[in-house]
Amino acid sequence: MEPSLLDLLNRHAERSPDAVAVSAGAPTGWESATWAELRAAASAVAGRARGLPAGAGPVVLVVDNSIACITVLLGLAIASREVLLVESANSYLADEQSAVFRAEPSCVVGPEGLATTASGRLTYLDFGDLTAGPSGAPARGGCASMIHQLTSGSTGEQRIVRHSVANVVRGGHIYRDVHGLTGTDTVFVTVPLAHSFGLIGGLAAALVSGARLLTLTRFNLRVLLAGLRDGATVMLSTPLGYELIASASSAERQESSLRLALSSGGPLSERVAAKAAHRLGIRIHQIYGSTETGLVACTYDRTEPWPDGSVGRFGPGVDWRMAPDDATAHDDAGRLLVRTATMFDGYLDSGAPDAGDGFYDTGDLVRVDERGHLFVVARKNTFVNVGGRKINPRRIERVIAEHREVAEIAVYGAESEGDEQEIHAAVVLTGSTGVAELLRFCRSRLMPYEVPHRVHVVSELPRTALGKVSVQRLIRERA
Incomplete structure (x- = not known):
């Protein structure tokens, strides 16, 4: 049985109460919280969360990667409130036909002043409304709550994917085990925590391993480079993020303590990978997965070079098969179907579509060589x-x-x-x-x-x- 979020917070707060758990960077500076402070704040939020509106839909959390936001996310999950994550830079809250409105949210919690830029149909609370004031009953968190995330909408309007908190924690264990994360690591997340990559590969993996978490409240290259100099050993970014890092650096290697760099959010070209690897002094590893499935495959540190164009091998707990597809001219390619250890619980408006036996049809055309290396031939995505x-x-x-x-x-x-x-x-x-x-x-x-x-x-x-x-x-x- 996976430990609950409160179990993890208790474990780290008791072992290393004064160690820094999370630091959030902004152009105005950095703020930090220790494990003891994070546990106390999240537990207090969990107590206050019982006073939130009891609507049928989830609490919409506008994610800005700040410590207040992370505290509210953990507190809501500990209180077994269903939470829908959306990026802070979004237009969904002003679009009354968006998937967010179709979820019939009970309320919206986000940064101060958010209500002035969005629809008046929703009830808004600032992070401060949950991180200050009377805390209510002590938290007794479990893993019963659900985390909802928006899909990319690659085949139509966005849909809302449902994951149990236990699923998110399990995904954190997978990242920890595949990439060898420990409590001595500092995991630098330069992507929104509203995305699966940031939520699971960053926040959940740090909570599971006891690593320090670094975040950016908004993407800023100067602050990002400062984070690299601040002891980051693991970084999560996008291909564009790595290209910006490489372009902004001098011809010399970027000064950092990085031992691992992970990329997701789109295909990582060989040009960007080589350029960033030269600047950072380490290879950039590709993550392949989806909001519905979690991690499907990835490259990782090993002595043997990875084949050009490969997105790695299938991750732990991934079953796969290929279905024939008339759209491909590649005889050895097919449509990828997967069943993972972190498979979603379905969409908010319907159950999980599958191809039988719990397999999810990614729609991507792939081939797999005789050594188990996965190559994506073509993607279904129209985004x-x-x-x-x-x-x-x-x-x-x-x-x-x-x-x-x-x-x-x-x-x-x-x-x-x-x-x-x-x-x-x-x-x-x-x-x-x-x-x-x-x-x-x-x-x-x-x-x-x-x-x-x-x-x-x-x-x-x-x-x-x-x-x-x-x-x-x-x-x-x-x-």
Whole structure:
């Protein structure tokens, strides 16, 4: 049986009460909390959480990677409150048709001032409302609560994935065991803790191993480099994060204590991997998985070189098989189906789709060599990867289509310089609306990273014989 979050906090607070458990970095400086302080604060939040609205839906937690946010997350989970994690930089709370609203949240908890930028239909509380004041009854936490996360929305609007807290803790054990994390490590998470990579590979793995956790309240390269100099031994980042680190450094290697660097959030190109490895002095390891399944495969430290293009071997507790797929021209490739030790409990609006026997169809085309190395041939995902953030083009289309003079809209990703993607929008307009006005409309309803980088005004959208918009023609005609 996996230990509960409170069990883990108690263990570390009793063994190393004065050791730093978590440090959060911001442009204004760093703040820290010891294991004893973190346990006391999370337990107090758990007591206060009993006074939150008892609505049918989860508590929405706006995650900014701060110590207050981490304390509230742990406290809500200890109190067995269902929690839906969303990034601090999001437009979901202002979009009343988003998955967040469909979850019918009981309330929203987040940084101070959040209510001024979001819908008035929701009840808002600041982190301070739960981290200060009377603490209520002592915490007696278990693993019965659920953590909800938003999918990337790769095949439509985002859905909400349900994971038990026990599942999250189990995922932390897997990261600890695969990568040899111990209490002497400092795990530096440069990605949002709302994402599975940050939540499980960062927070849960640190809690399980007793490692110190470093976070960024928002991505800032200067603060990130300071964190590397502050004793980080393990780092979690995205391909874009590693490219920025490599580009910002001098020709010499970046001064750090890193022994392990993990990348997720998109494919890690050989160019970025080599460039970052040169600057950091260690190889960058790829993590392959999903919100639904947790870690599926990864590379890790070993004496034998990994084959070029491989995302590693399957992780502990992963069963897999391949299904034939007519869309591939590779005879040795197939669609990957997996069953993992950290499989999700289903979507909030339905059960878990599977291919029988509890297997989940990733939709990705893969091949596996005779030594068990996994290679991703093609991904099912239609999302646009902007700096490690997976943007759902269908949702952006829906928001832009609300403009009164947009007759048709197609949003898609196109390659930009380097290995990054840009958001493009092809629109059929009526009336006198121009690109500048349309972009102002987008900025009023979307986060900056969701706003299209390029808008193409067209007389009509190219379509296939089946009537579907041909994204390939849009890309080809505007290359």
